[in-house]
Amino acid sequence: MSARRLVVDPEVSRTAAAEVQTLLAGRALVSIERFTSSGRTVYSGPAAMEAMRPDLAIGAYRAWDAASARRVLAGEEIGRVRGVAERRSWAAQVDQAARAAVAELGRPVVVNAWYSTEQLRSWAGPGGLVSAIDADLRQRLEDKAAFGQILALAGVPVHVRLPGARVDGKLPPLADLRRLVSSGRVVVQSGADSGGRGTVFVDSEADLERAAAMPGPYRVTPFVVAWS
Numbered sequence: 001m002s003a004r005r006l007v008v009d010p011e012v013s014r015t016a017a018a019e020v021q022t023l024l025a026g027r028a029l030v031s032i033e034r035f036t037s038s039g040r041t042v043y044s045g046p047a048a049m050e051a052m053r054p055d056l057a058i059g060a061y062r063a064w065d066a067a068s069a070r071r072v073l074a075g076e077e078i079g080r081v082r083g084v085a086e087r088r089s090w091a092a093q094v095d096q097a098a099r100a101a102v103a104e105l106g107r108p109v110v111v112n113a114w115y116s117t118e119q120l121r122s123w124a125g126p127g128g129l130v131s132a133i134d135a136d137l138r139q140r141l142e143d144k145a146a147f148g149q150i151l152a153l154a155g156v157p158v159h160v161r162l163p164g165a166r167v168d169g170k171l172p173p174l175a176d177l178r179r180l181v182s183s184g185r186v187v188v189q190s191g192a193d194s195g196g197r198g199t200v201f202v203d204s205e206a207d208l209e210r211a212a213a214m215p216g217p218y219r220v221t222p223f224v225v226a227w228s
Contacts, residue, residue, distance in 0.1 A: 008047045017051040027129070028055040028105040032098075032113040032120055034087065036072050037063030039112065054112070055105060058098050058123075060090035073101050091119060098123050144189035144198055145217040162228075164221035171212045171220075174205060183222030190214045201228070 029052070031038055036057035043053035044066050057069035061076055075090035076082045078097060086093070099122070102109055108127035113120055115138040116130040124130050133141075141150065145168075151161050165180050177186045184203075188211035191198035200211040201223060211218070221228070 013047060013049060017049045020049065020051040024051075024110055027108045027110050030054055030102060030105075030109045030111045030124075031057040031069060032059065032111055032123070033057075034060045034090065035063070036061060036069060036074055037067040040067035056101055056109075058094060058101065060086055071101070073097055095119070102128070139192050142192040144191060145219045147189075147219055162221050162224065164219055167218040167220055168216060171208065171216075171218060174202065174208050177202065177208075177220055181220055181222040185223035187221045187223050187228050188214075189219045189221075190216055 031054040033039075036059040038057075038059070039052065039054075040063065043049055043051075054069035056071045056073065057063070058073045060074065061082065062072055062074040063069070073094055075086060075093045079086065079093055102123055102125060109124055109129070111120060111124045111128060111130045111132070113130060113132040115135045116132040117135045120130050120132075121128075140146065145166055148161070148164050148166065163181065171177070171188065172180075174186070177188075178184060186202040187199065188202055188208075189199045191214065198214060200207060200214070202208050202211055
């Protein structure tokens with residue numbers, strides 16, 4: 001069986017590229033993310049838009065050539081180390097070099113990032129725009145313990161919301177948690193992290209100890225196959 005061939009309408013690509021150029025209005029596109037190849041599918045994939053290739057990408061790791069921005073500033077090339085600690089420290093490591101690299105572009109920038117911080121706004125400069133959610137707002141929206149309240153305030157119908165409870169203090173015994181959400185297997189979540197961090201599936205007392213080691217408050221929900 002042959003692979004399915006993707007058919008791309010060139011007119012759609014041209015229109016999208018023109019809209020990108022209009023939105024940028026002569027400004028440079030700067031990507032700031034741990035992986036400097038972030039967003040690569042847009043500008044190097046099967047329906048690539050070269051207009052979306054960043055003029056500068058700043059991050060922890062250098063990308064391969066096909067997925068690279070026009071210029072890359074990577075923390076691993078400054079510190080010559082790729083390790084666990086650098087996942088969090090790269091922004092501080094490249095701070096001065098990032099300011100210089102943005103200034104060398106010689107024009108205002110639009111920064112594409114996961115979320116906006118004071119540091120990124122300072123890198124963008126007085127004429128720059130950080131096109132990302134504010135870090136404080138992101139923290140509130142992604143706070144797992146507040147998720148049920150956020151859905152309720154947003155008017156999401158009850159029948160499509162996963163039932164759950166917020167626990168502000170110490171987690172109660174496992175038997176109480178099971179009764180609280182009417183489930184033998186319980187999901188305990190806290191914080192505003194991603195990638196599975198801040199989530200524990202609780203089946204035993206040992207699991208509960210791991211969950212309790214996370215800082216509260218907590219969101220407790222029943223385990224639902226293919227959903228949790």
